[in-house]
Amino acid sequence: MSNSSNLQQKLQTEIVELTKSINDIISNFKQLKNPIQESQVKVPMATNQLDKISEQTEAATNHMLDLIENISIREEEVIKGLNEIKELLPKDNEKINNLINGVIEKTNVNVNDAFTIMNALQFQDITAQQMNHAAALLEEIETKLTQICQVFGIDSETPEEEPRDKKERVYDPHADLYEKKTEQQVVDSMFDQGKK
């Protein structure tokens, strides 16, 4: 066999292999098409769910704040009223005075506890930032999926005529309720050093 027919045969084999490989790739992409399209629908759904959790937690937290503020106002009115009653009662009636003082003390504890609960509600701001961070990551994935679809000619499942309004997301990527990168004491010493 001549050199040229050898080369021709080799080329033929290579082309057959190449065609087979391309067919395999196409077949693999066809298999990927459905999961990608499905992800394109599910990723925005997950983002919406996170936003919904954030909104509903904020609404619930604000409702709790309303209740706490009202409790505090009422308790302070109770204290004021009891002090007025004390003024009207004979000063020498130790038993009644002690009873009233006891109620005032307990009411003050209630006011302080309500204030402590209110402060604990700061968690909402931190978890909202964490959820915004997660939603931003999901939106990034969504954008990349769209790019993959465009490159490989996969029909997008997201209706083009209704583009979603993407929220402006502001968050601290390190926001954490318990694990702070720097403790307040270290912050204080940084400021003390800065002043020197």
Next chain:
Amino acid sequence: MGDFKILAVDDSPTMRRIIINTLKRAGYQDVIEAQDGKDALAKLKVEKVNFVITDWNMPEMDGLTFVATLRSMEEYKNLPVLMVTTRSVKEDIMEAMKAGVNNYIVKPFTPDTLKAKIEQILAS
């Protein structure tokens, strides 16, 4: 506390309410609020404010830009600013110092810390 007015800037309505309640309990009755730096600058144009408490991460104008803007304006060059934020990375704190904040609190804060920092800034 007479005519002493505090401006609380935070995009979270929950945080604004917590800060305002904490300030009122600490004796600072006159508190106004803004939802971001841009809103805060607009409030400052119409209200005389003695002290600013600001968050960092906010839409429209973040706390850092807000503080830097304040420091570039003659009338607010010395206005006391306390930053209250979740940002606790050292580099961020350094950046806030450079922008011109007078002090810095990492969220979640305690009412005692907030009160102490205000007093500390006012005393210095």
